[in-house]
Amino acid sequence: MNVGAWLIWGFAATVVLTTLMAGSQAANLTRMNLPYLLGTMVTPSRDKAKVLGIVMHLVNGWVFSLVYVLAFHQLGVATWWWGATVGFVHGAFVIAVAFPALPGIHPRMASETRGPTVVRHLEPPGFLGRHYGMRTPVSVLLSHLVYGGILGAFYPLG
Amino acid sequence: MSDARIADYAPIGDGRSLALVSRTGSIDWLCWPRLDSPSLFASLLDPAAGHWSIRPAGALQPRRRYLPETNVLQTDWEGPDGALEVTDWMAAATEAEKRRRLWPEHALVRRVRCGRGPLEVIVEFAPRPAYGKAPRWTRGEGSMRRVEAGGGLLVLQSDRTLVADGERARLVLRPGEQCCFLLTWASEAPAVLPPPESFAEDALALTTTWWRTWAGRMRYDGPWRALVLRSALAVKLLTFAPSGAIAAAGTTSLPERLGGDLNWDYRFCWVRDASLTVRALLSLGYEAEADAFVSWMLHATRLTRPEMKVLYDLYGREPPAEYELPWAGFRGSRPVRINNGASDQLQLDSYGEVIDAVAQLVRIGREVDGETNRMLGDFGSFVCRNWERPDSGIWEPREPLQHYSHSKVLCWVALERLLELQDRGSLRRLPVERFRQNRDQLAATIRGRAWSPSLGSYVQTLGGSRLDASSLLFSWYGFEDARSERMRGTAAALLERLSPAPGLLYRYDQSIEAGEGAFAICSFWFAEYLARGGGSLQAAEQMFAMAARFANDLGLLSEEIEPRSGELLGNFPQAFSHIGLISAALAIEERRRQTARRAAEVAR
Numbered sequence: 084m085n086v087g088a089w090l091i092w093g094f095a096a097t098v099v100l101t102t103l104m105a106g107s108q109a110a111n112l113t114r115m116n117l118p119y120l121l122g123t124m125v126t127p128s129r130d131k132a133k134v135l136g137i138v139m140h141l142v143n144g145w146v147f148s149l150v151y152v153l154a155f156h157q158l159g160v161a162t163w164w165w166g167a168t169v170g171f172v173h174g175a176f177v178i179a180v181a182f183p184a185l186p187g188i189h190p191r192m193a194s195e196t197r198g199p200t201v202v203r204h205l206e207p208p209g210f211l212g213r214h215y216g217m218r219t220p221v222s223v224l225l226s227h228l229v230y231g232g233i234l235g236a237f238y239p240l241g
Numbered sequence: 242m243s244d245a246r247i248a249d250y251a252p253i254g255d256g257r258s259l260a261l262v263s264r265t266g267s268i269d270w271l272c273w274p275r276l277d278s279p280s281l282f283a284s285l286l287d288p289a290a291g292h293w294s295i296r297p298a299g300a301l302q303p304r305r306r307y308l309p310e311t312n313v314l315q316t317d318w319e320g321p322d323g324a325l326e327v328t329d330w331m332a333a334a335t336e337a338e339k340r341r342r343l344w345p346e347h348a349l350v351r352r353v354r355c356g357r358g359p360l361e362v363i364v365e366f367a368p369r370p371a372y373g374k375a376p377r378w379t380r381g382e383g384s385m386r387r388v389e390a391g392g393g394l395l396v397l398q399s400d401r402t403l404v405a406d407g408e409r410a411r412l413v414l415r416p417g418e419q420c421c422f423l424l425t426w427a428s429e430a431p432a433v434l435p436p437p438e439s440f441a442e443d444a445l446a447l448t449t450t451w452w453r454t455w456a457g458r459m460r461y462d463g464p465w466r467a468l469v470l471r472s473a474l475a476v477k478l479l480t481f482a483p484s485g486a487i488a489a490a491g492t493t494s495l496p497e498r499l500g501g502d503l504n505w506d507y508r509f510c511w512v513r514d515a516s517l518t519v520r521a522l523l524s525l526g527y528e529a530e531a532d533a534f535v536s537w538m539l540h541a542t543r544l545t546r547p548e549m550k551v552l553y554d555l556y557g558r559e560p561p562a563e564y565e566l567p568w569a570g571f572r573g574s575r576p577v578r579i580n581n582g583a584s585d586q587l588q589l590d591s592y593g594e595v596i597d598a599v600a601q602l603v604r605i606g607r608e609v610d611g612e613t614n615r616m617l618g619d620f621g622s623f624v625c626r627n628w629e630r631p632d633s634g635i636w637e638p639r640e641p642l643q644h645y646s647h648s649k650v651l652c653w654v655a656l657e658r659l660l661e662l663q664d665r666g667s668l669r670r671l672p673v674e675r676f677r678q679n680r681d682q683l684a685a686t687i688r689g690r691a692w693s694p695s696l697g698s699y700v701q702t703l704g705g706s707r708l709d710a711s712s713l714l715f716s717w718y719g720f721e722d723a724r725s726e727r728m729r730g731t732a733a734a735l736l737e738r739l740s741p742a743p744g745l746l747y748r749y750d751q752s753i754e755a756g757e758g759a760f761a762i763c764s765f766w767f768a769e770y771l772a773r774g775g776g777s778l779q780a781a782e783q784m785f786a787m788a789a790r791f792a793n794d795l796g797l798l799s800e801e802i803e804p805r806s807g808e809l810l811g812n813f814p815q816a817f818s819h820i821g822l823i824s825a826a827l828a829i830e831e832r833r834r835q836t837a838r839r840a841a842e843v844a845r
Contacts (some may be wrong), residue, residue, distance in 0.1 A: 197256075206540065214557075
């Protein structure tokens with residue numbers, strides 16, 4: 084495995100992913116602010132959460148890119164389309180499986196079954212993240228496609 | 242056609258969904274899993290749209306009440322042949338309690354107890370999922386019935402084996418005997434199906450404890466405590482706990498005019514209700530609910546800012562397109578509409594409402610983060626760019642846009658509050674000079690063109706001649722002192738032209754032409770205006786008492802009141818009417834305390 088290339092391209096792909104998701108928010112495709120979502124796991128302060136969340140997301144992205152790299156080595160293929168395919172599966176897993184499970188692990192997120200007790204909580208994302216805007220799944224899938232595509236295109240197998 | 246009245250219904254709920262139980266023991270409205278989901282029971286709007294009734298076979302008379310300080314409904318049937326008690330509730334508990342048990346996603350319990358008898362009880366279970374459209378895959382007999390309903394499973398269990406003839410079953414209860422029915426909803430398999438009897442006892446204890454604990458937090462202790470608490474409990478039933486949103490009402494298409502077409506879907510959240518709602522919740526001591534509501538509101542408006550939609554769904558999304566169902570409607574009032582087409586209107590008053598709601602939280606110490614700071618600044622700039630445009634106004638008529646006076650006042654409120662928050666240091670980097678100029682222009686426009694010297698009153702539109710009860714709010718928002726000559730003139734004109742009966746007020750002149758009912762909240766606005774200095778304490782109390790007598794036997798209100806019969810009209814229960822009642826009661830209490838303080842000072 085080429086550790087240097089993994090570190091560089093894992094970081095680059097994560098930066099692009101984070102930027103694309105922030106761009107989707109700015110373009111009103113989704114209300115989801117991923118750094119905020121992650122950061123509020125450790126602090127209730129919105130402003131601090133965003134900063135901490137960016138760090139957490141960069142680390143996450145790096146760690147996940149290792150899985151991609153291992154998959155490339157295992158299959159002996161590292162192309163943009165293969166990376167994008169892994170990215171699609173990754174994105175689909177996030178919106179279909181991880182999002183609905185998030186209220187179970189996020190200490191400041193309400194669940195769909197909360198009530199009647201009301202606390203100022205983060206709304207649950209729901210299946211495919213649609214509670215954060217109907218186009219949220221599009222934004223997540225596209226960002227992950229690009230993330231995987233970058234890793235596949237630039238990570239050298241040899 | 243049913244001759245049921247809206248006042249005959251009583252809501253029960255669990256902070257996510259709501260059911261309406263009729264005086265005669267029929268659940269004629271239930272939407273699961275959320276209160277804006279397609280209905281499972283809707284015979285309220287069409288006899289064939291599903292119901293679940295439990296009633297004695299003999300000629301017994303029902304009398305109902307809520308268990309004290311709860312949303313648990315009890316109907317007592319009495320007659321020469323026997324006595325039957327039916328208790329209806331949706332299971333509620335703290336999150337900690339729910340974690341300790343395997344708790345169904347939604348559970349509606351009906352416990353039937355025979356006091357005197359024996360009595361034959363008729364049970365009709367006729368669910369019609371997805372507004373009656375979904376295929377009804379029904380299985381089971383005896384003590385359990387399963388219905389595949391869209392994406393979920395509806396299961397009815399009882400602790401007795403019932404012999405059913407189609408959708409109707411009969412059972413005989415002897416004195417001291419009881420039968421528990423448990424209706425649960427599961428969107429995931431395996432469904433949680435607790436034994437009905439033990440679950441019912443456990444859930445009743447937890448549910449009453451939950452509601453009483455919540456009710457115990459209420460700070461108001463004035464003479465209308467029971468009414469105010471019932472209003473608070475009704476608003477709580479309309480609060481969607483997972484997001485903090487508060488729905489305008491629990492139903493769709495209950496008519497504003499019997500037999501007419503003023504039938505709208507109110508299971509959405511109107512941004513406009515923000516300021517009055519937050520003030521009422523905060524004053525009553527329900528800070529968590531106020532906090533969650535404002536948080537939902539800021540979250541909901543995120544996708545469209547700086548422009549705001551008029552209404553959003555419970556998760557802050559834009560509602561899907563409005564459509565009509567081919568149903569008979571409540572007492573022939575058609576069409577039955579699903580979703581609400583008003584969402585695309587321009588209603589400039591919403592901006593003032595949202596900003597004022599945030600300002601109220603800031604005044605009690607909440608901090609504004611950077612993103613909210615930017616959002617509020619953007620709202621202010623939007624107001625500066627758009628306040629000269631006509632809009633649809635607070636009553637959102639589906640007519641050409643107008644320059645509504647109330648909307649202009651709320652635009653003034655938006656800029657005034659932003660400048661206040663900037664002065665307090667709670668907001669930063671606002672274009673203060675621009676906001677100040679626009680605020681002053683707004684004030685001059687309102688004072689010059691929203692006032693009619695010939696009528697001696699504020700009027701509905703700039704340069705217009707129609708009256709509008711929303712003018713009463715000008716003093717509520719601090720635009721005009723309630724004791725001012727202008728406000729007194731406005732109040733007198735409103736009373737003369739818009740009051741069809743003591744304690745009632747139409748919302749505007751057009752109501753009379755349209756044949757719609759008097760607007761419940763307008764009566765409470767009037768009482769509050771009097772309490773804030775527009776009249777004497779006694780006059781305020783009198784107005785409040787006269788308006789409150791139109792609530793049903795349980796203390797619940799819909800949107801409007803038919804002036805001749807006193808019948809409730811419009812969607813039910815209606816949050817805005819109850820918010821108005823709470824706000825007026827609080828203002829009267831404040832006035833009473835001020836009066837008592839002054840009397841004590843004079844005595845010293």
